[in-house]
Amino acid sequence: MNYKVIPVTAFQQNCSLVWDEQTMEGALIDPGGDEERLLAAARQAGVTLTRLLLTHGHLDHVGAARLLADRLGIPVEGPQEEDRFWLENLPEQAAMFGFPDTAAFLPDRWLNDGDTVQVGTLSLDVIHCPGHTPGHVVFYQPAAQLAFVGDVLFKGSIGRTDFPRGDHDALIRAIRTRLFPLGDDVTFIPGHGPLSTFGRERLGNPFVAD
Numbered sequence: 001m002n003y004k005v006i007p008v009t010a011f012q013q014n015c016s017l018v019w020d021e022q023t024m025e026g027a028l029i030d031p032g033g034d035e036e037r038l039l040a041a042a043r044q045a046g047v048t049l050t051r052l053l054l055t056h057g058h059l060d061h062v063g064a065a066r067l068l069a070d071r072l073g074i075p076v077e078g079p080q081e082e083d084r085f086w087l088e089n090l091p092e093q094a095a096m097f098g099f100p101d102t103a104a105f106l107p108d109r110w111l112n113d114g115d116t117v118q119v120g121t122l123s124l125d126v127i128h129c130p131g132h133t134p135g136h137v138v139f140y141q142p143a144a145q146l147a148f149v150g151d152v153l154f155k156g157s158i159g160r161t162d163f164p165r166g167d168h169d170a171l172i173r174a175i176r177t178r179l180f181p182l183g184d185d186v187t188f189i190p191g192h193g194p195l196s197t198f199g200r201e202r203l204g205n206p207f208v209a210d
């Protein structure tokens with residue numbers, strides 16, 4: 001699997017373009033905004049977008065999803081349904097953060113722990129990791145040892161839990177029991193900031209180190 005990280009919006013959210021080099025079919029994970037940049041990146045890589053994948057319902061991760069889905073005629077998959085309330089209040093999130101008007105929408109497919117999503121011939125595993133939001137999911141590609149973790153885990157930090165229905169203990173538990181067992185060598189792409197590996201966070205992350 002190939003991928004390219006494209007920071008979008010004023011929050012510099014890491015949108016990931018992922019694709020299968022055999023079929024050149026791809027997906028955008030967390031298309032938070034700047035849709036023209038995302039379309040240009042896909043075009044430049046020669047990738048045909050077949051779906052949009054969402055880790056959770058925060059505006060900076062989903063802001064361009066409905067627009068791109070309608071324009072390209074492709075489905076939106078994720079997050080888990082506990083994040084329904086976040087997607088239903090997108091207009092309020094947009095007003096609060098000074099974003100352009102964003103209509104509420106729901107995905108074509110809610111995801112659950114253990115589901116898989118398809119990108120060309122590649123499968124990504126869906127792992128439910130609540131805490132930052134209750135319906136947050138992580139996408140994991142075993143062969144590439146790559147995890148797209150949204151706002152669950154960052155290099156040296158973890159996601160905020162001071163939002164409605166945030167849960168600090170659940171977040172720590174999800175990182176330790178659902179993500180770290182995938183292996184120290186797994187590289188993760190967080191929703192913001194630089195990449196890291198689970199092994200490096202187990203050594204040095206003050207929130208979740210062993």
Ligand SMILES: [Zn+2]
Pocket residue numbers: 056058132151
């Ligand atoms: Zn978030």
